[in-house]
Amino acid sequence: MVLAGFQNPSAGTVHINRPFSYVFQNPDHQVVMPTVESDVAFGLGKLNLSLDEVRSRVSQSLDAVGMLSYSQRPIQTLSGGQKQRVAIAGALAEASKVLLLDELTTFLDEYDQMGVVKAVRNSVTASGEVAALWVTHRLEELRYADGAIYMEDGRTIIQGDVSSISRFIKRKQARYFGHFEL
Incomplete structure (x- = not known):
């Protein structure tokens, strides 16, 4: 905004x-x-x-x-x-x-x-x-990006290449949902 x-x-x-x-x-x-x-x-x-x-x-x-x-x-x-x-x-x-x-x-x-x-x-x-x-x-839209920024509550948590951001998000989801492989 x-x-x-x-x-x-x-x-x-x-x-x-x-x-x-x-x-x-x-x-x-x-x-x-x-x-x-x-x-x-x-x-x-x-x-x-x-x-x-x-x-x-x-x-x-x-x-x-x-x-x-x-x-x-x-x-x-x-x-x-x-x-x-x-x-x-x-x-x-x-x-x-x-x-x-x-x-x-x-x-x-x-x-x-x-x-x-x-x-x-x-x-x-x-x-x-x-x-x-x-x-x-x-x-899934990340695969079309050149880079990415992950934000929470309006703050940048991590930024970088798409694969790094995807791994970060998957680890975060795994912790949230338990030990399920996503």
Whole structure:
């Protein structure tokens, strides 16, 4: 919440590269326009771009998340995962350098979870200029990360490579659940 600017830090300072975009956990809190194309273009109104530049950015960002063929579809006809990809496309269209992603897969079935995870991963690796900070409780999503931070009560407990964090969490779970092998 501090990184997104919704809360002030209780101590210290936070610096984040701009532009950045926050993608909400529930896509229905973010998608606001009647069609996919108009929703992705919505945030570009503040940038004073030509119509050709807007069209180009919308097409490129929808293509990056696998939703280009849906550009004329009404938003209300999309699945949760498709709406989530539209929200991500809107962030990409704004040429965001940092994507703050809040539990994107929470309300999604397994198919849409993977679609969203792959859309983010493809967006980050394709440009090489976009970083994604992904908040999740789903440990299986760690396999798509370059690194991880484990937090409790708003405090960093451990940070590092994914395998180290996964081992730490599994040991913690084993202590919590007893001596079962997880």
